[in-house]
Each structure stands twice: as structure tokens, then as C-alpha cells.
Amino acid sequence: MVAKRKKKYSVGEGAQFMSRKAALKKLQLSLNDFRRLCIIKGIYPREPRNRKRAQKGQSGIKTLYHVKDIQFLLHEPIIWKLRDYKIFNKKVGRARAIKDFERLHRYLNNHPTLKLDHIVKERYPTFLDALRDLDDCLTLCFLFSTFPSLAHVPRDQSALCQRLTMEFLHAVIEAKALRKVFISIKGYYFQAEIKGETVTWIVPHHFSFEPQHRAEVDFKIMSTFVEFYTILLGFVNFRLYHWLNLYYPPKFNSINQNEGEKDLVDENVYVAERIAALNFPLSKTSNEVVEEDLEIDAFNNDESPEKIEELKKEAEKDKQLKTLFKGLKFFLNREVPREPLVFIIRCFGGEVSWDKSLFVGSTFDENDESITHHIVDRPSMEKHFISRYYIQPQWLFDSVNCRELLPVNKYFMGEILPPHLSPFIDKERDQQYIPPEERALLDASIEHMYKKDEENDGEGVDDDEEDEDNEEDGGENEDDEEESDNEEESQNEKKLSVTPGEVFKEVPWEKSRQERQEYRLREKLVKNKHRKLYKSMMEGKEKRAKEIWLLRKKRRLHDAEKAEDTKGKKKVAKKENGPAKKNEAATKGKKKSKIN
Amino acid sequence: MGKTDKNLKRKVEEASNSKEIEEEKGSDSEEEDFLTTLNGDEDSSDSDREIEDSEDDNNELVEDEGEENNDSISGEDSEASDELEDEEEDESDEEDDSSGGEEEEEPLSEESEEETSEKEDESPKSINKLSESSKLDKNALSRSKTDEYADNDTSDEEDIRNTVGNIPKNWYDDYKHLGYDWDGKRIIKPEQGDQLDAFLKKMEDPDFWRTVKDPQTGQNVVLSDEDIQLIRRIRGQKIPDVNFEEYAPWIEWFTSKVEQMPIRKFPEHKRSFLPSKSEAQKVSKLVHALKMGWIKTREEQAKLRAKKEPQFYMLWQTDDQTEEMRRIHKHISAPKRLLPGHAESYNPPPEYLFDAKELKLWNKLKNAPWKRKLHFIPQKIDSLRKVPAYPRFIKERFLRCLDLYLCPRAIKMKLNIEPESLVPKLPSPRDLQPFPTVMSLEYKGHTDMVRCISTEKTGQYLLSGSDDGTVKIWEVNTARCLKTIKIEGVVRSVEWCPNQALSLVLVASDNDVYLINPHVGDTLISQKTDAVLSEVPKSDHIIPERIRTCVQWLEPTQELYERGVRLHLKHFKEVTQVTWHGKGDYFATVMPDGANRSVLISQVSRRRSQLPFAKAKGLIQCVLFHPTKPCLFVATQRHIRIYDLVKQNLIKKLMTNSKWISTMAIHPLGDNLLVGTYDRKMLWFDLDLSTKPYQTLRLHGTAVRGVAFHKRYPLFASGSDDRSLIISHGMVYNDLLQNPLIVPLKRLQDHDSFNDFGIFGVHFHPLQPWVFTSGADSTIKLYSN
Structure with a gap:
């Protein structure tokens, strides 16, 4: 008997994948419903190993879902809810068409709602999984919390986002989990470490909502995402609060208005209240301290002792970071963006307040003598207290990223700020450009520099210091770039000295040149199999090297320009007078002194 | 437009007055006349003003313009006045009912008239003034009746010819003028008399006490009696209006009495005392709906709303324990977004x-x-406060959302290696010395491309053939050209006879192959060679037709003999290559165009040739004798065939996998073959191993034209059109299990390119680790270590 001939694509990759159209047919759903279901259930198309086979021999590129995924959707009870929605929409449509408003009202009041609790558990088997996937959730929720009521974004949703994000911030404050902060042109990046998982989120700058073109952004899709994310965030918050021995939902002291009134107050007041709430600690269920910092045991012998030492140092620094602002009192001036700053300061144990007459929730007055830092973002102020530093907000961010309190002298009011560096640069990666400022931080020569700065301050020569810095930076750059240059210089020095006779000198770069040549010959022997890979890798390397070179060049040009500028200024200053300079120095002293 | 206003007012007054007059029916004609002169007849008023103008030239223009304005607006005014009249009529009716204020009015108007008559006598100017004052009275009158103008119009009491407005007059103290009229012309201050004048006036003028200065115009104004009366009344704290009756009887507009009897004559309906049935129905419906839960109270609604809000509870009991449930198949979590850099x-x-x-x-x-x-x-x-919102933020979030649910996911293994690790680890060239590293000598003399070179077996002399139709013999150590042998035609191939007992070189040019005695080196040998070659071996062998048409062994002509040619072979096609067998008796010639007769093996001692192949296998590029075995390597365009010359059969066919073979060289041990191709490759064949190349070397950028093995050292070299000579280490081990080691050592690039050609011939020194290259730039170069 002849074996039955197998049909093509009945096994293997051809049977494993399903195009979207086939999936829709199988699920008996409209595209919109399917999309919603996919978003909520976290189903995504998959890239087959062999597309042609997976598409059953069809050409073109199709959205392919795994058959098992579609079967998984098939068993989802939500599908029935979606069908209910369909019926509901029909009913509502009819009632509206015949103008039966009573019925319409009734329908609208009991519209079907999706319950997503089980999906959260299904998608995130453990709490840690949920934490791991919290980045997008938080960023989107923070964005939606700034939204007005839109066509597809109900007011309830953005209000819920506001509530949940605020709760999350409180949890982070209580857990002292914040690690890194960064002011980007896109928004404030925050990175927290919760239970060993890093969670990064972006809080957009003020006035982030802009009406978008319909072809550009579909708020309906985003709203569906937020629908799921709010539920996820709620459960995460609940567990976090529970872990931190806090009541959930939290009771905020300052918000004591009832619901009706809250609808009436305008947006600004509402925002102000949210920030005010950030400024007060939450009530706790018990006074036990959640201590999860464990000393790193020396059991893991497989690692080298240096590494363990390094890890220990890191842990020590992290611990130090948690109490970075402890004992410091901050006062925020009116123009400073309050929400991120209050969050940061509270996270690291500082006290913060602002003008009572402008926003609610301030805890102490501007005239309080115990304020240590006054955060200003304007070039000058009329009233000064001797007892405090007037600094710009970037100091907070840089200090946090540095995990220690940086010297404030570069951040005084009206100073031109040093560049704000990203804390998210992976230091292990080679072939990346490190700006001189960061190198200064890495070299731990910061204290040295600081000392020098102080000395300079004492002498009252600020410009010189900058010059020196530049020169140093320049020197470092050159060191890295071209060793040969330095050697050339040393040769030049040698030429000056008198040497008896002509001794054959090996050309210093000859050796490296030769090595390079040899390498070039050798790299031609790369296996055929790896040739393309090698080529692309080398291309990438070259590209990166070029980028670094470009950045160095730009920096060098910039520094040269700046040096020229300062020189010009100095000349002018010299032409003027000595005393004027002294005065300047006096004003540039560490503490701006003037009694109100 | 003060004038027009005034005019309007006047009209109104006139109308009201005239009405009163009509009612009175006994009014004085004089008054009527006066009124008409004032308002009704434009002509008469004009005439009045003309009189005034004659006195006061300054104001002439102003006045005229005022009139024009009057005319233009009068139409509208009349309408407005009509309306006003109507209103007044109504009010006057009311007045009629209540009290007759007119009786008091009459004498007053008479009074004013008397006064006017007095003033008329005095001066025409005062008439104007008076008219105003009388109008004032009228105004007051009308106010007493109707309070219509009380709040919005008092401007008619002022002279508003001055346009500066209500400003402190002392601002104009230093100027000659007081302000500006409607034309923008200055109003000049009137002449100010000195104190003496003032005194005289005081003495002489009876009206001095009632003369005041108008701050607007600077003119003296004589106050009328009414004015004075008004002032007095104000001073006396009386009501300024003379006509106001302080003690008028009280009129009770609304009754204060409580009526005993109903006003309507029918009683209240029963309905009004019974609760409404329909309302009760409605209420019961509502109650029912509440009971049934169809409608909700506000509290209930709030509760429901709270219930609809998501309820959170402890979803995960522990941090890391999972509950068994159906989950997504082989979940691939979405990659996180890249974190921002410094930029x-x-x-x-x-x-x-x-x-x-x-x-x-x-x-x-x-x-x-x-x-x-x-x-x-x-x-x-x-500054942080200046940081704007990022305009693409929402869009970026949206794109991320799209990625999350629409982007196909797959697990990709990421290669985390350095590119250097892909480069094979090879011994350092420094450990593999000696090998040629520097160019030490240059052999100049040829005038065209040098295609081929060869050395004597001892390495003392170098032989080269060039396109300029010469063969040159050089002394290697001094780079001196010892001999130049002229040969017509391009010299395609030269080779020194490997037999040391013979001083003989093989030269291929066009269709001819010459055996030349170069007469260098040991004279004994060269003489012996001459002697050996002079005698023609006798044989009765009949040369087959096929060979005879192919090659003819000729004695050289006298001329050629003098040049050193000892034997001359004439071929039927162009010869591109000649090569000696290792013993130095046989040599092979290649004629690519010869079809099945392209390879010819000739024997010098017997002066005989044979054609080893009966069939053409392709376009033959070059041939090579095995150094020890009786084998012949034949390279066609794509393959290399190895023939056993004794058994006369094919041993092996090597697959080169390249498009066009250019040249080949064999390792002195005979187990390895190096093949250069025009498609930039060099192929190393290990003959024991496989018919496929053991290694393909892509060392050159262009076509490889010359390859060579060193006889003693483990070196090989290759020259190509990119003008570079690459010297490599090619170690062949006796151990069969160990594969040859190939290490490129040095790249040398000294030749110039000519017509896109670089290096043609590569030849190692037989004893020293030196290498000769001949290039298209008509030079030969020696590289030594």
C-alpha cells in the first residue's frame, strides 16, 4: 500500500504560524477587537525562522502569529465580554437613533466592563516579572496623568493614572529605591531599584500634551494599553505598600476635600496638591523598618577578591546614597519645577519646602535660618541669607548621580552650569567617548580638583582655574589620542641635548606600523565563513572610532575657542584694574553674604 | 459735537415748552418769539451769531464749522428729539394728574425774559451768554419735571471750544495760548490787564463783583442773576432748584388697608386643596423605580462608581513563586528601550x-x-526652567506601543566577541625569519615590461626576458647586465636549464623557442655545451605527421648562432610558456591556441618532440613538471590536471573553484601546489589531502600573475597587478598528519604600475632567502633579508 502523501505545510513551521487574517477568522473578531485583545493579553506576532515556509509559500511580508498564541486567545473569557460590547453598542445605537434617552441612559450606566486582574497574573507570573516590565507602564501612565480629557481618553483614566503614579512615587520614597536621575530634553529620567530590578521611567516636562494628528498618533491604542497598565500598576503598588508596611490606599494629609469639590478646582490646584502630598510621609501600619540590605557575604569564592571588594564598595556607596540629603533643608524658589525635585529630595531623606503663599503644602518658611540649600533657577535674587547656599537645581541631580554631595561652587546662582551627564552610560563598554568632565569624575581626582578650586577661590582667580582645567583636559585628550605625539616631543627634547656621534635610532612608530601591517596581512586569513561578519564588525568599530574622533575634535575646537575668549577677557581685565578683580573675587566667595 | 448736543437739547426744551404753552394758552408771545429766535429759526440765530462774530473775529471759523456740523446732524437729531418728545409727553401727563408745576413755572420764565431783555440792551455777546443761562433755567425746569438729562449730559453748561479737556490749567501758564480749538488752532489768551487796570475796572464797572473768569477760555464772564441766586441757594444749604416743593402732600400709591372681602367673586377651586393624582402617580413610579433599583440615589451612584473603579488586592502572594496556569507559549519579553546618553x-x-x-x-x-x-x-x-516640553514625546510613546503589540519578536543570539578573535592566531613573522624584507637591488636596462625571469642554479646570474625583444643576463650581486641577447618579438618565457652541466637557457618568443648558450660563468661548461649541441644525434625515428606540422627542429642561422642560439624550434602557434623538466633534458612548451596540440614535450638530447595529449581539455594556461615524479601538471582555465607521464594517464583533477588560472608553482617536495588566479586568489593545494584547495588566500587586491616557492626555505611569494609582492611562510611538515602552516609575512610594494600591470614574474634565489620580481615598469628588483 502506498503511504498517504503528506500535505505541504501540515507540519513544521508552515503549521506553526498563522497570518493575522486567518487569526481574525478563527477568533471571529473584528480587527479592532482583536487588537484590543492582543494588547491586553500581551500577544505579539513572531518572526519565523523561514518566512516563506511560515507563510505557506506566499510572498510578501505578513503579520504572523503563533498558532498556539491564537489558541490561547481562543480560550480567553474576555472574548465574550468583547462580544457583549458589540451587543451593547448595538443597543445604545438603537436607543440613540429612536431617541429613547431614558433607555440610553440606563444602558450607558450599566455598560460592560473588562476585568483584567487574572490577565495581570497570567502575564506576570511573579511580582518580579511585573517589576521587570514596569518601564513602559510607568512612562505611559506618567504621560497620561498629564492628559486632558480626550476623545478616547476618558477623564477617569487620566485621573486614575495620576493617582497610581503618585502612589508609586510615594512607595519609591518610602523604599528609598531611587538610584539615578537624569534631565533629558525629553523629560526627567528616574531609575529606581526595587527588589533588585531596575525600573526606569520618564516624566515628561511641563505642558507635554499637544494635540496630535490623527494619522500620527492613535490615542485609542494608547488608551487600551493604559487600561491594562493601570491595573498592573495598581497591583504592583498594593504589593509595594504591603511590603513597606504602609496602608493602601494611602491617605494623604493635605487632600481633605471631598470628590465634588475636587472636580471643581482647576488643574493647577490639583497638581499643587499632588506635589504637596509628596512632601508628607505616609502613615505606616507598623514601625518595623524594612531592611533588605544585607552584607555581601564572602562565600562566593569563585570571584576574585578584588571584585568582591568592588562590589562591597558599590554597596557602601548605595547605602550612602540613601541618606544623601539627610539633615539638609531645601527651599525651592518659585520658578523651580517642584514635582521632580521634591521627589528626589524626599527620596534621599532631605526636607523640602516652598513659598507658602504660592502653593499648598509647604512645611517651613523662606526665613527659616536652618535652611541649608536654597534652590533657584534665576540669574539673581534680591534677598540673600548668609546661612544657606543658593544653588541651581542641577546640583541635586548631579549629586545623586555621583552618589555624594558635590561641591556647590560650580552650581551657584547665576553660574554657567557644568554639563549635565547621563548616568546611564555603561562603563564596561569599550570604544565609547568619555567627555572630560566624566573622566574627571571617574578618576576620583575630584577632591584634588576641589582643593585646587578652593585655593583658587582664596586667591580670587577664577579664570585661571578654568584655564588650567582646560589645559588638563586637553592634555588628557592628547595622551589618549596620539602617544606618538608626546614621543615626538620627547625626541625634540633629545635633539636639543648634545650627543656624541650618530647612533642609529629605531623610529618609534616603525614598530607599531610594522605590527599593523602584519595584522593587516593576517586579517586576510579570516575564514571565509566569518569574513562578512568580521568586515561588518570592523566597519562598526571604525565608525565608532570615527565618532569618537569627531567628538574629540569638536571638544578641542570648543576648548580652544573658550581659552581664547578667557584670554581676551583677562587681558581686558588686566588693562582695567587690580582692585576691580579683587572685588569680583570677593563676590565670588563661597557664601554670598548679604543680610536681609 | 457739543454744539449739536446743545442744539438737540434746545429743541427738546422748545418742544416741551411749546406744549406747556399750548396747554396754558395764555403764554406771552414774547417768550415764544425768544424761543423761536433761539432755536426754531436758524436764520435768526445765525444773524445773532454774525453779530457776535463781528466782535470776536477769532472764533469765526469755529462757529462756522459748528454750524455745518449742526446742519449735517440735524436730521438725525430731529428724529431723536421726536422720541424724546413722546417720552416727555407721557411724563407730563402724569404730572398733570399729580400737581401743576406749571403755575410756578410761568412767573419764572417771565423773569428770565425780563432779564434777557435787559441783557439784550447791554451787548450782543451777552445775549448768547444769556441764552445759555436761560436755557440753564429751562434745563432746571425740565429736570424738575423729567430727570432725563440729569445723569448723562451736563456738558452744555461749559464752553467747549477749547479741546484740551479737563486738565489743570496751570499747564498752560507759560504759553501764550490756553489750548486748541476744533481746528487745532491755538486759542490765544486774552490780554491781561495789570493791577491798575483791574483796580480801575473795579472802581468803574458795576458788574465787577459778578464777573468771573472762565478758565476754559480765559474770558471774563458776568454772572446772571439766576446764577447768583443759584449760588446763594447752595450756600444757604437749600435745594438749588427753586421750583422744588418741599412740603408737597403725600401720595399713597399702594393701599395699606387690609380688605375684608375677596377681590374675585368666586371661591377657590377644590382642586387646590386636594393632592395631585398625576403627581402621586409620578412619585409612585419613582418610588417603584427606586425600590426596584432602576434609578439610584446619589449616594448609591457614588457607591456604584467606587465599585466600578478597579479594586486592588494582593495578587502575588510571594515575590518569586509562580502559580500554575495557562500562559503564553514561549514568551519573549519585549526588549527595554535604550537608556539615554550624554547627547x-x-x-x-x-x-x-x-x-x-x-x-x-x-x-x-x-x-x-x-x-x-x-x-x-x-x-x-x-537653565532648567527654560526646558520646553519635548514635542515628539507622545509620538514616541505611541511608536513604542505599536512596537509592543505589532512588532514580530524572535530570540536572536547576539555575538559578543571581539573582531580580533576571528583573525586566526598565527606565529609572529619575527619568529619565522629569514625572509626577504627590504629591496636591496634594482636591475635596470630593459625598455619595456619584463615578463619573465629565471636564475642560474647557483644563483649567480639572472635571466630576464622583456617585451622589448631582448633577453638580458645579469650578475645578481652587482646588478650589472652581462649580456643582452636580441630576439625579435616579445619574449614570453625564459628559463635556465636546471642541469648544471649545461649552460643553456630556454627562451620563448612568438612561435619560436630558442635554446641559447649564454656564455656566462664557467667557460668550460659553455664550451662543452656548445660541443654537445653541435652534433646532431642520428636516429631513424620517423616523426609523425601530427608532430611535424606542429614543431620543426631547426639549426640556427648564422646570425642567430652568433647571438648564442644553439637550437631553434619553430612552432605552428604562439608559445606562451616553456618549462624545463628537473633533469634538464626535457622541456615543455605551451601553445594555448594549439587546441589538442597545445602542449608539447621536447627532448634536447634527441632533438625530438612529442604531443602527450590527443584531446584538448580546455584552454591551457600553463604546465609544470613535478620535481621528482614523472608527472605533468596542466592548468586549464579552471582546473588543473595531473598526468602520469609514464603510464600516460590522468592521476588527479584539482578543482580550483576560480574563474581563471594564471600561473602555478610547485613545492620542492612536490606535495603542495600553489596556484595563482586572475580573480585575485591564491590557492594552496595539498595534493595528498584533497582535490579542493587546502587554503584559499585572498592576499592580493587584483589578479595574481606570479607565484614561486623557495627551493630551500619554507617561503613562497606572489606578485600581482596591484604592484605588491607578498612573501609568506609556507611550512610543509613531513608528518602527514600535520597540515601545512601558512603565514603571510611581508608585503612589499616598490614597483610602479604600467598599463594597469604590476608584477609579472616572481622568482626566488636558489640558495639565499632572496626574491626577484620583474615588473611592468621594466625593472627587476631584488629583495633580501
């Missing part, structure tokens, strides 16, 4: 900011944003 900072280091060129490039890639270096333009903002 994204609001205050990045200055080098990250775009310069003009980068910005231009960024803008240029508008339609291909994925090619951009950064997806945003770095910005430096000097």
Missing part, C-alpha cells in the same frame, strides 16, 4: 551639539530617519 541631556557637553554640517545632514535624512545618527537634535538649555 540627550538638557545641558550636554559642548561636543555633542551639532555643528552646521551635522545639522544639515540630519535635516537631509528627513525621509530616512533610521539613517540618522541620533533621533533628536541635541540642545543646550542654560
